[in-house]
Amino acid sequence: xxxxxxxxxxxxxxxxxxxxxxxxxxxxxxxxxxxxxxxxxxxxxxxxxxxxxxxxxxxxxxxxxxxxxxxxxxxxxxxxxxxxxxxxxxxxxxxxxxxxxxxxxxxxxxxxxxxxxxxxxxxxxxxxxxxxxxxxxxxxxxxxxxxxxxxxxxxxxxxxxxxxxxxxxxxxxxxxxxxxxxxxxxxxxxxxxxxxxxxxxxxxxxxxxxxxxxxxxxxxxxxxxxxxxxxxxxxxxxxxxxxxxxxxxxxxxxxxxxxxxxxxxxxxxxxxxxxxxxxxxxxxxxxxxxxxxxxxxxxxxxxxxxxxx
Amino acid sequence: xxxxxxxxxxxxxxxxxxxxxxxxxxxxxxxxxxxxxxxxxxxxxxxxxxxxxxxxxxxxxxxxxxxxxxxxxxxxxxxxxxxxxxxxxxxxxxxxxxxxxxxxxxxxxxxxxxxxxxxxxxxxxxxxxxxxxxxxxxxxxxxxxxxxxxxxxxxxxxxxxxxxxxxxxxxxxxxxxxxxxxxxxxxxxxxxxxxxxxxxxxxxxxxxxxxxxxxxxxxxxxxxxxxxxxxxxxxxxxxxxxxxxxxxxxxxxxxxxxxxxxxxxxxxxxxxxxxxxxxxxxxxxxxxxxxxxxxxxxxxxxxxxxxxx
Numbered sequence: 001x002x003x004x005x006x007x008x009x010x011x012x013x014x015x016x017x018x019x020x021x022x023x024x025x026x027x028x029x030x031x032x033x034x035x036x037x038x039x040x041x042x043x044x045x046x047x048x049x050x051x052x053x054x055x056x057x058x059x060x061x062x063x064x065x066x067x068x069x070x071x072x073x074x075x076x077x078x079x080x081x082x083x084x085x086x087x088x089x090x091x092x093x094x095x096x097x098x099x100x101x102x103x104x105x106x107x108x109x110x111x112x113x114x115x116x117x118x119x120x121x122x123x124x125x126x127x128x129x130x131x132x133x134x135x136x137x138x139x140x141x142x143x144x145x146x147x148x149x150x151x152x153x154x155x156x157x158x159x160x161x162x163x164x165x166x167x168x169x170x171x172x173x174x175x176x177x178x179x180x181x182x183x184x185x186x187x188x189x190x191x192x193x194x195x196x197x198x199x200x201x202x203x204x205x206x207x208x209x210x211x212x213x214x215x216x217x218x219x220x221x222x223x224x225x226x227x228x229x230x231x232x233x234x235x236x237x238x239x240x241x242x243x244x245x246x247x248x249x250x251x252x253x254x255x256x257x258x259x260x261x262x263x264x265x266x267x268x269x270x271x272x273x274x275x276x277x278x279x280x281x282x283x284x285x286x287x288x289x290x291x292x293x294x295x296x297x298x299x300x301x302x303x304x305x306x307x308x309x
Numbered sequence: 310x311x312x313x314x315x316x317x318x319x320x321x322x323x324x325x326x327x328x329x330x331x332x333x334x335x336x337x338x339x340x341x342x343x344x345x346x347x348x349x350x351x352x353x354x355x356x357x358x359x360x361x362x363x364x365x366x367x368x369x370x371x372x373x374x375x376x377x378x379x380x381x382x383x384x385x386x387x388x389x390x391x392x393x394x395x396x397x398x399x400x401x402x403x404x405x406x407x408x409x410x411x412x413x414x415x416x417x418x419x420x421x422x423x424x425x426x427x428x429x430x431x432x433x434x435x436x437x438x439x440x441x442x443x444x445x446x447x448x449x450x451x452x453x454x455x456x457x458x459x460x461x462x463x464x465x466x467x468x469x470x471x472x473x474x475x476x477x478x479x480x481x482x483x484x485x486x487x488x489x490x491x492x493x494x495x496x497x498x499x500x501x502x503x504x505x506x507x508x509x510x511x512x513x514x515x516x517x518x519x520x521x522x523x524x525x526x527x528x529x530x531x532x533x534x535x536x537x538x539x540x541x542x543x544x545x546x547x548x549x550x551x552x553x554x555x556x557x558x559x560x561x562x563x564x565x566x567x568x569x570x571x572x573x574x575x576x577x578x579x580x581x582x583x584x585x586x587x588x589x590x591x592x593x594x595x596x597x598x599x600x601x602x603x604x605x606x607x608x609x610x611x612x613x614x615x616x617x618x
Contacts (some may be wrong), residue, residue, distance in 0.1 A: 019511065206331060210472055
């Protein structure tokens with residue numbers, strides 16, 4: 001048994017304004033590459049990492065931990081070698097750790113003949129997220145594994161739903177290369193919210209899901225509102241309001257924080273609008289002197305993809 | 310100008326477990342009848358009420374107030390006579406006041422040649438709700454007017470969405486004939502909720518909406534969960550837990566409080582299950598000595614209906 005596969009492990013945007021901790025979607029033009037191989041000698045090894053300064057020790061590496069969670073289901077597990085070609089920057093807020101965890105378990109499952117369901121794979125990949133952030137969240141690994149838009153309806157028990165993705169939706173993402181400490185990003189969030197804000201938020205989640213299924217871009221746009229997290233977290237992101245204003249003025253459907261930031265996403269209808277939004281956002285950030293990346297991507301409805309097998 | 314119409318003004322179930330203040334759906338076998346006529350002499354008159362002890366004074370009657378809100382859009386409004394044949398019991402929690410408000414404005418709009426949109430009609434009918442409860446809520450008038458399942462995405466501005474209704478969904482409702490004071494029903498609700506409960510609730514709203522569009526009855530069932538309001542309000546409803554247990558044991562998809570109670574709804578797939586659920590619920594309530602009504606209804610995807618014109 002010597003099997004080998006090269007995959008694309010996509011970046012993802014979690015939360016999507018109203019859907020804190022439950023919604024996410026998958027990108028197509030931003031992601032890592034990974035080479036995964038199976039062999040007979042047991043043990044999971046990270047044999048190579050390029051593009052990032054990440055630990056090679058299996059139990060300290062999110063991909064290693066996620067694959068070990070999968071292999072625990074076997075009495076006599078195969079050995080797995082993992083090469084990671086990192087292109088998503090760590091701490092960007094577009095699911096860097098999730099791409100590694102999700103990509104690794106997807107590839108191993110594929111090489112084993114797909115014994116596990118997508119939902120199983122989400123659970124394995126969540127172990128990587130737990131290592132990365134201390135919190136086994138699924139809102140990045142779910143869209144990376146299932147593709148398109150996903151909803152984590154529940155964690156106990158885990159219930160992940162793939163939603164419908166309208167054809168013309170396009171994502172523009174700016175990654176300001178600043179470090180936002182996870183502890184800061186968490187400490188601004190309050191344990192309690194008002195019922196009134198909760199009602200507004202779940203009204204918007206309902207509206208966004210309905211908008212996706214009916215391809216009602218106007219409704220999608222109206223629903224991309226976050227009255228709970230964005231007002232608190234956006235203060236950690238330089239020029240957040242100016243970026244949002246620029247994006248909306250160019251016709252974006254909505255604009256918000258990607259995951260816990262610092263990346264900012266804008267969702268648009270059509271490539272042309274998404275490109276105009278990118279230009280407008282770039283102009284805002286050009287004035288700051290900060291380094292940044294901008295990505296324009298269609299929604300990747302497939303998730304992890306095989307590059308070479 | 311002398312025009313007259315007789316309509317069916319449907320009962321409705323608001324909240325639907327996870328969707329407090331935003332979700333609702335329309336019933337088919339329970340509702341009032343109303344006769345609305347237009348004439349040239351200005352003024353709105355409640356000319357007849359049967360089946361309930363409700364005020365005949367226009368400004369104290371929810372239908373009168375709702376129609377006056379509509380007629381304010383006219384410089385020279387026509388006169389309107391309203392007859393109400395009340396069959397939904399007041400205080401039942403299945404939208405008794407909403408049926409009157411919604412039915413009246415729907416009928417007047419119809420007789421005027423439909424100048425107003427469904428969303429406009431919701432806004433007019435909400436004035437009736439404001440009179441009835443002090444709160445201009447839309448979660449009963451929206452499904453009464455639009456039919457099927459509805460989402461009030463936002464109140465400011467008002468944004469009401471008609472969702473998709475799977476064919477086989479059936480509602481069983483028990484109305485225990487006890488009085489739950491609105492003040493009690495409100496005072497048990499807290500102003501603040503935990504973010505954790507909020508996340509669970511909006512995950513479920515997303516799941517329920519996705520379940521409706523994909524006709525995924527299992528997902529609909531799993532999403533019919535309320536971790537915020539039901540634990541507090543259910544203590545005001547005798548045998549709530551026993552009713553829920555009985556409904557679920559007979560295969561109901563979910564079971565919860567209708568609006569602010571005391572009615573309890575159970576959603577099922579198919580008529581047979583809905584009838585079994587009704588029998589099981591009846592057995593629970595037969596032991597209490599309390600008077601009650603039980604209704605089994607398909608979801609009314611049309612809303613207000615013309616009986617005679």
